[in-house]
Amino acid sequence: MNTDTKQALSTKVGRRSFLKMAGLAGAFGATSAFATAGVTRAATDEEVKNPFPGSKKVRTICTACSVGCGITAEVQDGVWVRQEVAQDHPISNGGHCCKGADMIDMVRSEVRLKHPMVKEGGKWKRISWDTAYERISSKLKSIRDKDGPDATIFLGSAKMSTEQAYYFRKFAAMYGTNNIDHQARI
Template structure:
């Protein structure tokens, strides 16, 4: 395949043909958007103010970062179904960033990891927390005995200053200066 000239495999598209196709794609996209406008609608005031049957409102804190903005979560049968901003929260004063506004959907996501998993023979299998922590501790101890500099401790935007201090101290006691923060990567 490496001996084949790539130019003979790819069709030639001139500037004029490209512009025609782009205009056609734009028109098709606009027509789809006009049609989709009738599919959704804004929630009514009654729908927004009325709770789900049997639900309760719980004041909580957003965990997307370390700021700790206030959220009022509506919980029905142990499931987070809707959220609102906590207007009386001293940090956020009723505001949210885009991550905090979507916290309810992140919690309900079908791809969210809900328990420890291990890949065995190419397949993911569920393991207990105790088993996961034991495996991590064993591997960390092995690396510390061989060469602690091969380990990196990575902080998170969810950490407070105090938590970042503890991660740095843990790295130092472990024997490495390899401590960083995910926001820099």
């Protein structure tokens, strides 16, 4: 694996995926379809130990609920590249639930939704933020005008941070309803 390829992989995949890929490259060697002349090689012990050289560790917390479990985030060139549990955190003591365990995927997952999408004619298509806001606000307004605000329910996400949950609650109240809950309760 040349330096550019390694760099590209290192910035896109988590540690476990990187180790798996490094293991695969080593196991398949020259017979692998990946092993196009000189493109792949087994990762060195040093690379397996730290695929993100020069990164720095930042102590932070998981934002997905008010427990605030400790995370040690690893940052390389301003990009969050890896996470570990903070073993010495006084609340979580090195434990995480499944939401906290992949908190890094909130920003790095390749399947993360990055743009508003709408399904039309059975197909998903990207729309602008302005169009999305316009469609959502007119729909909400027409429901409230016709049937009143209690014809809706606002359902929060388990991946919302505590601060986002606060805004979401305020938004429902301003819209005029107390019909708001958290998805974990259903």
